[in-house]
Amino acid sequence: MSRKLKSGLELVAIYAVFAFMAVIIIYPLVWAVGMSLNAGTSLYSSTIIPKEWSLVHYKWLFTDPNSNYLTWYKNSMIVSSVSAVVSVLATSLVAYAFSRYKFVGRTTGLYTFLILQMFPVMMAMVALYILLSLVGLLNTLSGLIIIYVGGQIPFNAWLVKGYLDTIPKDLDEAAKIDGAGHLTVFVKIVMPLAKPILGVIALTNFMGPLFDFILPSIILRSPEKYTLAVGLFNFVNDKFSNNFTRFSAGAILIAVPVSLVYLYLQKFLISGLTGGGTKG
Amino acid sequence: MSGLKEIPENKPDDDNTLSHSPKTAMILSIIFAGLGQLYNKRYVKGILFIIFEIAFIVCFGSFISTGLWGITTLGTIPGTDHSIFLLVYGIISIILIVFAIAFYVFNIFDARKQAKVIAEGHQLPKMMEAFRSSYDKSFPYLLTGPGLILLTFTVVFPLLFAVTLAFTNYDLYNSPPRHLVDWVGFDNFINLFTVPLWKNTFFSVFSWTIVWTLVATTCQIALGLFLALLANDKRVKFKKLIRTILILPWAVPGFVSILVFAAMFNDQFGTINRNILIPLFGGNGLPWLTDPLYTRILLIMLQTWLAYPFLFALFSGVLQSISDEWYEAAEIDGATRWQKFKNITLPHVLFATAPLLIIQYTGNFNNFNIIYLLNNGGPAVSGQSAGGTDILISWVYKLTFEMNNYSIAAAISLIIGLFVSIFAIFQFRRTRSFREEGQI
Numbered sequence: 001m002s003r004k005l006k007s008g009l010e011l012v013a014i015y016a017v018f019a020f021m022a023v024i025i026i027y028p029l030v031w032a033v034g035m036s037l038n039a040g041t042s043l044y045s046s047t048i049i050p051k052e053w054s055l056v057h058y059k060w061l062f063t064d065p066n067s068n069y070l071t072w073y074k075n076s077m078i079v080s081s082v083s084a085v086v087s088v089l090a091t092s093l094v095a096y097a098f099s100r101y102k103f104v105g106r107t108t109g110l111y112t113f114l115i116l117q118m119f120p121v122m123m124a125m126v127a128l129y130i131l132l133s134l135v136g137l138l139n140t141l142s143g144l145i146i147i148y149v150g151g152q153i154p155f156n157a158w159l160v161k162g163y164l165d166t167i168p169k170d171l172d173e174a175a176k177i178d179g180a181g182h183l184t185v186f187v188k189i190v191m192p193l194a195k196p197i198l199g200v201i202a203l204t205n206f207m208g209p210l211f212d213f214i215l216p217s218i219i220l221r222s223p224e225k226y227t228l229a230v231g232l233f234n235f236v237n238d239k240f241s242n243n244f245t246r247f248s249a250g251a252i253l254i255a256v257p258v259s260l261v262y263l264y265l266q267k268f269l270i271s272g273l274t275g276g277g278t279k280g
Numbered sequence: 281m282s283g284l285k286e287i288p289e290n291k292p293d294d295d296n297t298l299s300h301s302p303k304t305a306m307i308l309s310i311i312f313a314g315l316g317q318l319y320n321k322r323y324v325k326g327i328l329f330i331i332f333e334i335a336f337i338v339c340f341g342s343f344i345s346t347g348l349w350g351i352t353t354l355g356t357i358p359g360t361d362h363s364i365f366l367l368v369y370g371i372i373s374i375i376l377i378v379f380a381i382a383f384y385v386f387n388i389f390d391a392r393k394q395a396k397v398i399a400e401g402h403q404l405p406k407m408m409e410a411f412r413s414s415y416d417k418s419f420p421y422l423l424t425g426p427g428l429i430l431l432t433f434t435v436v437f438p439l440l441f442a443v444t445l446a447f448t449n450y451d452l453y454n455s456p457p458r459h460l461v462d463w464v465g466f467d468n469f470i471n472l473f474t475v476p477l478w479k480n481t482f483f484s485v486f487s488w489t490i491v492w493t494l495v496a497t498t499c500q501i502a503l504g505l506f507l508a509l510l511a512n513d514k515r516v517k518f519k520k521l522i523r524t525i526l527i528l529p530w531a532v533p534g535f536v537s538i539l540v541f542a543a544m545f546n547d548q549f550g551t552i553n554r555n556i557l558i559p560l561f562g563g564n565g566l567p568w569l570t571d572p573l574y575t576r577i578l579l580i581m582l583q584t585w586l587a588y589p590f591l592f593a594l595f596s597g598v599l600q601s602i603s604d605e606w607y608e609a610a611e612i613d614g615a616t617r618w619q620k621f622k623n624i625t626l627p628h629v630l631f632a633t634a635p636l637l638i639i640q641y642t643g644n645f646n647n648f649n650i651i652y653l654l655n656n657g658g659p660a661v662s663g664q665s666a667g668g669t670d671i672l673i674s675w676v677y678k679l680t681f682e683m684n685n686y687s688i689a690a691a692i693s694l695i696i697g698l699f700v701s702i703f704a705i706f707q708f709r710r711t712r713s714f715r716e717e718g719q720i
Contacts, residue, residue, distance in 0.1 A: 124439060130365070134368065259531035
C-alpha cells in the first residue's frame with residue numbers, strides 16, 4: 001500500500017469518526033426541537049418531524065394564565081446575575097488576601113478550603129433548610145443566593161488564588177512604592193490583570209444556579225418563586241400531567257441563548273481555567 | 281513588623297516605663313478584654329475591646345447557655361423541647377465561642393506584646409501611626425472577613441450539623457417536636473456495617489459508585505483525548521466547524537440534555553426503541569430504564585456524551601502548545617506513532633491537566649444530577665433500600681427526603697466526604713502547584 005493511499009484512508013476514517021459523533025450529538029438536539037413543535041402533549045403521539053406543526057406550547061408558556069414561565073425566567077435571571085456578581089466580589093477579595101498577604105491562619109485556611117469543597121452539598125441540605133427557616137429566608141430568592149455565594153467560595157478561591165499567584169508581585173510592590181494603598185493596588189492593578197479568571201467565575205456562577213434544581217426545589221415552596229430549572233423539571237416530573245412537549249418548548253427558550261453564550265466564550269473559559277488550575 | 285515606631289536613640293519618657301510589666305498587662309487582659317490595653321495606655325483600643333466583650337456577653341450570653349445545654353441533652357421534655365433546633369443552637373453557640381476565644385487570645389497576646397515594647401523603653405506611636413499600622417496588619421482579615429463569615433454559615437455550619445446528626449437517632453419515628461432525639465454514639469455506623477439490610481445495600485451501592493466513577497470518568501477523558509488528537513491532525517480540514525459541533529454537548533445545559541435523553545430512552549415511548557432499535561432489529565427494544573444493567577450502561581454512555589467536550593477543549597489547547605520540535609526529534613530517531621504518543625503527547629497532556637482530571641473523578645463520584653434526573657436511581661431492586669443505579673449521594677438524598685432517615689443519611693455522607701477528601705488530598709499533594717502553597 002502506498003503511503004499516499006494509507007494517509008487517504010486514515011483521513012477517511014477520521015472524518016467517519018467525526019460524522020458519527022456529529023450524528024449522536026445533533027440527533028437528540030434536533031429531536032428535542034421537533035418535540036416542542038408537536039401539537040399534542042404525549043410522548044407517544046409526537047414525532048421528530050411533527051405531523052402537525054404547531055407553536056401551541058410556546059404560546060401556552062407566554063400567554064396562558066396558568067403559566068408562570070415568565071416569572072420563573074425573571075427569578076432565574078435575578079438569582080443567577082446576583083450570585084455571579086456577588087461571588088466574583090467575595091471570591092476575589094478572599095483569593096487576593098490568600099495570594100498576597102502573610103497572616104495568621106493562611107495555610108490552615110487554604111487546607112480547610114480544600115477539604116470543605118470535597119464534602120457533598122447534599123450533606124448540608126437539611127441544615128441549610130433549618131438555618132433559612134430560622135432566619136426567615138425560606139422560600140425567598142435572597143436565601144438561595146446567599147447559599148450559592150457562600151458555597152462556591154472554597155473551590156473558586158483556590159482557582160482565583162492560583163491565577164493571582166501567576167501575576168508578578170513586582171507590579172504591586174512598584175505601585176506601593178509609588179504610594180498606592182492596599183485597596184488601590186487591588187482594584188487598579190491586580191483585578192484588571194485577573195479579568196480572565198474572574199470572567200470564568202462569573203460565568204460558572206451564572207450558569208450553576210440557572211440549572212441547579214435540587215437546592216431551589218427544597219428551598220422554594222411556591223410556584224411563583226420557582227426558578228426555571230425547578231419549574232421545567234415539574235413539567236416532566238409530574239406523574240399526572242407529564243408534559244414533555246411543553247418542557248421541551250420551555251427548555252429550548254433557555255438552552256438556545258445559553259448555548260450561544262457558551263460557544264462564544266468557550267476559548268476564553270478554557271484559557272482562564274488552564275491559567276489558574278493547571279500549573280501542573 | 282512591630283506596630284510601634286522604634287526610635288532607639290530616644291530615652292524612656294520617665295522611670296515608669298521600665299517598671300511596665302508585660303505580665304501585668306497579660307493578666308489584666310485575661311481578667312477582662314481591653315484592661316491590658318488600658319494599662320498600656322492604648323485607650324481607644326482598650327475601650328473598644330471592653331465594649332466588644334460586654335456586647336458579646338449581653339447579646340449571646342443566654343443564647344449560648346441554652347445552646348450548650350441543648351447540644352448536650354438534646355432536650356428533656358418531649359413535645360416541648362425541639363431536639364433539632366436545640367442541636368442547631370448548640371452548634372451556632374460553639375461557632376460563636378470559637379470566634380470569641382480567637383478574639384480573646386488575640387487580645388491577650390496583643391496586650392503582652394505592647395507592654396513588652398513599652399518596657400523596653402520605646403516611645404508610644406502617635407495615634408494616626410498606630411491606626412495606620414493596625415490597618416496594614418488587619419487588611420488581609422478585612423478582605424477575607426465577609427467571605428469567611430458567609431462560608432461559616434453556609435458551609436461550615438451545615439457540615440457540622442450533618443456530622444452531629446450522624447451520631448443521633450433522628451429519623452421518621454424519632455422526629456421532633458413529638459419525640460426527642462438522642463445521642464447514640466457510633467450506632468449508625470455499626471448498623472450500616474452489621475445489619476444485613478443496610479450492609480447489603482451499602483456494599484452494592486458503594487461498589488457501583490466506584491465502578492461508575494472509574495468507568496464513566498475514564499471514558500469521558502479517553503474520548504475527549506481521542507477526539508482532540510484527531511481534530512489536531514494537520515490533514516483535517518473544516519477544523520472550526522468540527523470543533524464547534526464537538527463542543528455542543530457542553531454548551532447545551534446538562535439539565536436539559538439529561539431530561540431529553542430520559543425521554544428518548546423511555547422503554548415504551550422513547551424514540552430509541554420505537555424508531556431505531558425495533559425497526560432495525562425487531563423485538564421489543566431494550567429495557568433501558570427498567571433493567572439495572574442497561575440503565576447503568578446508558579448512564580455511562582450519557583455521562584461520556586455530556587462531559588467529553590470540556591476535556592476535548594482542554595486537551596486541544598494543550599496539544600497546540602506542544603512544540604513541533606519534540607515530534608521532529610522523535611521522527612529523526614525513527615519513533616513510531618504510538619511511541620510518540622506515549623512518550624511525548626501523553627506526559628505533556630497529563631502534566632498540564634492533572635488537577636482538573638482529579639476534579640473530574642471526584643465530581644463524578646458525587647454526580648447526583650445525572651443519576652437523579654435520568655431515572656431517579658431506579659429501577660427499584662428488591663431487598664435493598666436503594667435503586668439499582670443509585671450512587672452513594674443519590675441514596676443519601678432518598679434516605680433524607682423520601683424516607684426521612686436523617687441519621688443514617690448523615691452517617692453515609694460523612695463516609696463519602698472522608699473518602700473523597702482522602703483521595704483528593706493524596707492526589708493534590710503530588711501536584712506541583714499544591715506543594716508551593718506554603719510560600720508567598
